[in-house]
Amino acid sequence: MTMTPSRPTSPPQADRWPGLDVVPSGPRARVSAQIAQRLFVAAVDRLDVTVHLDLPEGRRTIGRGGPEMTVHRPEELWARVGRHQLIGFGEAYLTGAWDAPDLGGFLTVLAAEMQHLVPQNLQKLRTIVAKRPPSHQRSSKQNSQSNIAHHYDLSNDLFELFLDPTMSYSSALFPGSPADARAEDLEPAQAHKIERLLDRAKVGAGSRVLEIGSGWGELAIRAARRGATVRTITLSVEQQHLAEARIEAAGFSHLVDVEICDYRDVTGEFDAVVSVEMIEAVGHDYWGEYFRTIDSVLAPGGIVAIQAITMPHDRMVATRNTYTWIHKYIFPGGLLPSVSVIEQITHEQTSLRLVERQAFGQHYAATLRLWDDAFLGAPEQVAALGFDETFVRMWHFYLEYSRAGFASGYIDVNQLVLARPDHA
Structure with missing residues (x-):
C-alpha cells in the first residue's frame, strides 16, 4: 500500500548534535586520552582485528588480523574515549574520526570480548567513571x-x-x-x-x-x-x-x-x-x-x-x-x-x-x-x-x-x- 506521508515535524537533525563538534581538551582530557590510548592499543593487540592508525609520522597497523578499522584522527579518538568511554567511541565514528569497511564485522569482534576489553582490575572503577542516565530519561x-x-x-x-x-x-x-x-x-x-x-x-x-x-x-x-x-x-x-x-x-x-x-x-x-x-x-x-x-x-x-x-x-x-x-x-x-x-x-x-x-x-x-x-x-x-x-x-x-x-x-x-x- 502507499504510505501516508509523515506530518511535518521539526528538522530531524535540529539540536541532535550538541557539542559533537567539540573535542574534549584541557589537562584532565590529556591524561584520560593517554589512558584510553594505552587501553585501546592493548585491547586491539589481543583481538582478531586490524587497526590502521594515521599518525603524523605515517600509518601504523596493529592487531592480529581480521575486520579492519582505520583511525583517521587518533588524537580525537583517544580524547573522546578517554572522557566519554563507549559514548565517545561511537561519537568519534559520527564525526568521521574513524571508519570501518565492514562495520558490523569489526564491532562483532569487540562485542564478543566486551567483558574483557578493559582489564579486570580497572573494571571496579566503572561506578566512578561511567556516567549515570539523566533523570529526565527515567x-x-x-x-x-x-x-x-x-x-x-x-x-x-x-x-x-x-x-x-x-x-x-x-x-x-x-x-x-x-x-x-x-x-x-x-x-x-x-x-x-x-x-x-x-x-x-x-x-x-x-x-x-x-x-x-x-x-x-x-x-x-x-x-x-x-x-x-x-x-x-x-x-x-x-x-x-x-x-x-x-x-x-x-x-x-x-x-x-x-x-x-x-x-x-x-x-x-x-x-x-x-x-x-x-x-x-x-x-x-x-x-x-x-x-x-x-x-x-x-x-x-x-x-x-x-x-x-x-x-x-x-x-x-x-x-x-x-x-x-x-x-x-x-x-x-x-x-x-x-x-x-x-x-x-x-x-x-x-x-x-x-x-x-x-x-x-x-x-x-x-x-x-x-x-x-x-x-x-x-x-x-x-x-x-x-x-x-x-x-x-x-x-x-x-x-x-x-x-x-x-x-x-x-x-x-x-x-x-x-x-x-x-x-x-
Whole structure:
C-alpha cells in the first residue's frame, strides 16, 4: 500500500548534535586520552582485528588480523574515549574520526570480548567513571512519551525506507538459516514471527487482545484477521496515525482500537496480552509495575506472549545504571532485561509464570543486516527527508552496533510465554 506521508515535524537533525563538534581538551582530557590510548592499543593487540592508525609520522597497523578499522584522527579518538568511554567511541565514528569497511564485522569482534576489553582490575572503577542516565530519561509516566517520540516519531517515511511491507520493527524469525536470509525473505519471516506469537497466546475468533506497543499495526491486523478484537496502545503519535491508516485499509477498523495510552493506565479484561519488543523501553525501576499491570488485566485462563530483547543477567546488573551511546542517541531511558529477572519479578510480584521460551538472536543479526542494507541503499531518499550526513552515520552505526550484539551472543531475543500455574 502507499504510505501516508509523515506530518511535518521539526528538522530531524535540529539540536541532535550538541557539542559533537567539540573535542574534549584541557589537562584532565590529556591524561584520560593517554589512558584510553594505552587501553585501546592493548585491547586491539589481543583481538582478531586490524587497526590502521594515521599518525603524523605515517600509518601504523596493529592487531592480529581480521575486520579492519582505520583511525583517521587518533588524537580525537583517544580524547573522546578517554572522557566519554563507549559514548565517545561511537561519537568519534559520527564525526568521521574513524571508519570501518565492514562495520558490523569489526564491532562483532569487540562485542564478543566486551567483558574483557578493559582489564579486570580497572573494571571496579566503572561506578566512578561511567556516567549515570539523566533523570529526565527515567521511564516514568512523565518522561515516557518524550522518550518514545525521540525515536519513533522521527518520520514514518524514514522507517518505510528500510523496513519490509509489514512495517515490522523487531526481529524476524526465518524458517531457514538466518545466515542465508535475503531481502525477499524478510516479509514472510516477519509474518512467521507474528503468527507464532499469536499462536502461543491462543488468539482466535472472539479473543479479547491487548497489545502493548502498537508498532505500525501489523500484529493487530493479523489478530483481527483471526476474528479477535484488539486494543493496541502506543505513546507514538506518528505510529498511531499510520497504524490506523493501515488497519483501515485492511478492513479491520471495527475490530481494532489504536490508542495513545501508557501501559500503566490500562484497565479492562483480556484473554491475551501480547507485546513485541516494548519491555526494553520500560526501565528496570518499572518492570514490576509493567508485569503487575499485565497480571491485573489478564482474564482467567489468559496467556501472555512477549517478544523481548534480553542480555545475560550478570551484564544487566553490571550495566543497568550506565548511560550509553544508545541512550544518548537512539533509545532514551531503556534497558534490556534478563530472562532471569523476568522470571524473578513475575514470581515475586504476580501470579504469572514463564512456561515457554524460544531464543533466536542470530535471526535478529540477519534482520539488522537486511535493514542496514536497505537503509544504505536509499541515500537520496534519506537526504530528501531532511536527514544530514551525521544522522546517516549515526543510524548506520546503530544498526551495525546492534547487529554485532546479536551476532556475538552478547545480547539475545526471545519469545516468552507466561501463564498462571493452573492454566499452564
